[in-house]
Amino acid sequence: MSAAKPVFLVTGADLARPALDLLNDFEVVYAGKAPSDDDIVGLCRQHDPVAIIVRYGKVGDAAMAAAPSLKVISKHGSGTDTIDKAAAQARGIKVVAAVGANAAAVAEQALALMLACAKSVVSLNERMHAGHWDKATHKSLELAxxxxxxxxxxxxxQRFAKMADAMGMRVIGFDPYAKDLPDFITPVPLDAIWRDADVVSLHCPLTDDNRNLLNAQTLARCKRGVILVNTARGGLVDEAALLEALSSGQVASAGLDTFQVEPMSAGHPFQGVPHLILSPHIGGVTGDAYLNMGLAAARNALDVLERHTVAA
Incomplete structure (x- = not known):
């Protein structure tokens, strides 16, 4: 180890100041803005952290093996698919997440993408800047x-559902684990989502069972002209199938904040495609969410470490 204090490794370049204030008894080491798997393994080997706060990159078995003092991996956010949870369980390492800390931010991004798709915000803006006035020829979609x-x-x-309900939309949803849903959400089987929805919005974690959930077959079962919004995980969508569905008009438009490979490289097939609105996985990136996620990630990790101390 590089210091007398136990180490928190942050797989990012920063952490909110109030979160850092909670970690005064630890040395905080940063992995940088875009750490590779090798970067994270190397820092684990060098510093032997007791905790990792995961912002970017992946934490796999090799990183855990390089940190024999590691007790907890804490996600700076809600999705833990970038953490090898099976390896962590095998090593007795607790995996925790800042569930709900960025809920408002991501739900608002989903709403923004849905509205931008329905109202052709991006294309009309581009046309206006080019000197066009399309009032006589354009019709947007009314969501109410x-x-x-x-x-x-x-x-x-659920936060997104509440906003959609307030707009006068009918809200149906599928989640086999959800309980005590509010009255404005009608639970339905997954097949009913494809059959009945004018807009499909994804808000589930990525698992081996739902990878490529939106594929050629499920997209074909949707209403023709459906709008697709994904602020969850890129692996939920078969990107080649979505491009084909956009080209055929089966999907009228899509708003995506997350992708199978991030960051998106130059020349990606999505770039320049009409009726496809893209944002760089920033749904949860607001000042408020940054603070909330940092505090939750730090507190969750400290809670686990405290339990280890008490047990010892």
Whole structure:
């Protein structure tokens, strides 16, 4: 180890100041803005952290093996698919997440993407800047009275559902783990989402079972002209199938904040595609969410370490 204090490794370049203030008894080591797997393994080997706060990159078995003092891996956010949870369980390392800390931010991003798709915000803006006035020829989609289908009804999905309900939309949702849902969400089987929704919005974690959930077959079962919004995980969508569905008009438009490979490289097939609105996985990146996620990630990790201390 490089210091007398036990180490918190942050797989990012920073952490909110109030979160850092909670970690005064630890040395905090940063992995940088875009750490590779090798970077994280090397820092684990060098510093033997007792805790890792995961912002970017992946924490796999090799990183855990390089840190024999590691007790907890704490996600700076809600999705833990970048952490090898099976390896952590085998090593007795607790995995925790800041569930709900960025719910408002991500739900608002989903709403923004849905509205941008329905109202052609991006294309009309580009046309206006080019000197066009399309009032006589353009018609947007009115969302009031239409059905939005949500896959995933956790903190983010329910927050988005509340906003959609306030707009006069019918809200249906699928989540086998959700309980005590509010009255404005009608739980339905997954097949009903594809069949009945005018807008499909994804709010579920990525698992081996739902990878490529939106694929050629499921997209074909959707209403023609459906709008797709994904602020969850890129692996939920078969990107080649989505491009084909956009080209055929089966999907009228899509708003995506997350992708199978991040960051998106130059020349990606999505770039320049009409009716496809892209944002760089920033749904949860607001000042408030940054603070909330940092505090939750630090507190969650400290709680686990405290339990280890008491048990010892």
């Amino acid at each position: 009275g239409r059905t939005v289908g949500l896959v995933g009804l956790g903190a983010i999905g």
